[in-house]
Amino acid sequence: MTTTTTTSLTNLLNFDLPGLIAYCQELGEKPFRATQLFRWIHQRGATDFAQMTDLAKSLREKLTAQARIEGLKILTQQESRDGTIKWLFDVGDGNAVEAVFIPEDDRGTLCVSSQAGCAVGCRFCSTGHQGFSRNLTSGEIIAQLWFAEHFLRQHLQTSERVITNVVMMGMGEPLQNYSALVPALKIMLDDHGYGLSRRRVTVSTSGVVPMMERLGQDCPVALAVSLHAPNDALRDYLVPLNKKYPLAELLQTCEDYLQFAPRDFVTFEYCMLDGVNDQPEHAQQLIDLVRQYGNGKAWCKLNLIPFNPFPQSGLQRSSNAAVQRFAQLLTQAGIVTTVRKTRGDDIDAACGQLAGDVKDRTGAADRMAKQRTIRIHRTH
Numbered sequence: 001m002t003t004t005t006t007t008s009l010t011n012l013l014n015f016d017l018p019g020l021i022a023y024c025q026e027l028g029e030k031p032f033r034a035t036q037l038f039r040w041i042h043q044r045g046a047t048d049f050a051q052m053t054d055l056a057k058s059l060r061e062k063l064t065a066q067a068r069i070e071g072l073k074i075l076t077q078q079e080s081r082d083g084t085i086k087w088l089f090d091v092g093d094g095n096a097v098e099a100v101f102i103p104e105d106d107r108g109t110l111c112v113s114s115q116a117g118c119a120v121g122c123r124f125c126s127t128g129h130q131g132f133s134r135n136l137t138s139g140e141i142i143a144q145l146w147f148a149e150h151f152l153r154q155h156l157q158t159s160e161r162v163i164t165n166v167v168m169m170g171m172g173e174p175l176q177n178y179s180a181l182v183p184a185l186k187i188m189l190d191d192h193g194y195g196l197s198r199r200r201v202t203v204s205t206s207g208v209v210p211m212m213e214r215l216g217q218d219c220p221v222a223l224a225v226s227l228h229a230p231n232d233a234l235r236d237y238l239v240p241l242n243k244k245y246p247l248a249e250l251l252q253t254c255e256d257y258l259q260f261a262p263r264d265f266v267t268f269e270y271c272m273l274d275g276v277n278d279q280p281e282h283a284q285q286l287i288d289l290v291r292q293y294g295n296g297k298a299w300c301k302l303n304l305i306p307f308n309p310f311p312q313s314g315l316q317r318s319s320n321a322a323v324q325r326f327a328q329l330l331t332q333a334g335i336v337t338t339v340r341k342t343r344g345d346d347i348d349a350a351c352g353q354l355a356g357d358v359k360d361r362t363g364a365a366d367r368m369a370k371q372r373t374i375r376i377h378r379t380h
């Protein structure tokens with residue numbers, strides 16, 4: 001796969017199928033030609049129009065003159081002992097983003113980034129500590145899947161699909177880059193693209209309430225919400241977006257999302273922080289909180305994530321005993337609870353460790369350094 005920089009040409013990775021149809025119409029081509037082209041790009045990983053022998057020669061010539069299929073430049077590729085692979089992609093101007101492939105027996109999951117950096121600034125998140133530089137384009141989001149899928153097929157010498165699930169849990173808050181996110185999701189779901197079911201594509205958000213509502217209308221994929229705290233005081237501190245969209249509003253929006261969701265539950269992510277949010281009283285508050293929604297039904301799942309410490313956070317991972325005790329309390333209350341296996345931590349690919357390389361245009365790094373002196377109380 002080549003990665004040239006012919007920026008004056010239109011990069012076709014930016015188009016979902018309706019977008020590519022419109023583009024081809026401008027070239028005087030019928031919609032079915034766009035579908036053929038789309039399949040060449042996403043199903044076969046083609047970069048060279050000359051390969052596309054079922055397209056008319058005249059169209060191939062037009063495309064060669066005006067368009068390109070250009071992925072992201074790879075800065076590094078690291079493979080963990082457990083088979084996890086992390087790529088660092090150059091997105092220009094000194095910024096880099098990461099994607100991580102996590103192989104399991106019954107699935108292959110790609111964790112995809114949506115922004116260079118992130119403006120939300122969650123305390124336990126390595127990306128958040130880097131500040132925010134810019135949104136990725138739809139093409140830059142899909143390029144991570146496009147590259148990884150076709151690289152892995154070659155690597156594993158298979159023509160079968162390797163990536164069966166995508167989670168928008170890499171760098172960035174996907175719902176703060178909504179207009180680029182949705183076309184990228186549509187390419188993932190398109191039968192002429194990657195053909196992933198809506199159940200196998202998950203958007204993870206820190207709780208951008210208005211955009212969660214829009215996602216339900218525009219492209220209702222599976223939803224994961226970074227909860228991390230059972231009360232507003234603690235969540236204000238850990239996930240600063242909570243000050244704008246507090247828990248009551250967030251959980252009501254999650255419940256409402258279920259009418260559109262491909263699954264009958266929302267997943268809540270909960271990063272286990274030693275002495276901060278992992279005490280039995282926090283578990284009880286969490287149980288009381290989720291019971292206020294869902295009309296008495298089991299409507300959510302809890303995914304407990306062992307924190308991956310990084311030096312600037314000032315936070316520590318909960319002990320295994322604390323995680324198990326917390327999980328047990330939730331389970332006893334009838335809440336389906338899983339503890340996420342830590343994958344790829346020898347290559348810093350585990351959750352919350354994706355730091356990429358970001359030119360911070362928000363000053364978040366300084367701001368957070370000052371705020372780190374704030375004491376976190378054990379119970380809220």
Ligand code: SF4
Binds near residue numbers: 118171
């Ligand atoms: S956890 Fe997600 S939303 Fe929070 S700072 Fe990190 S990337 Fe941004």
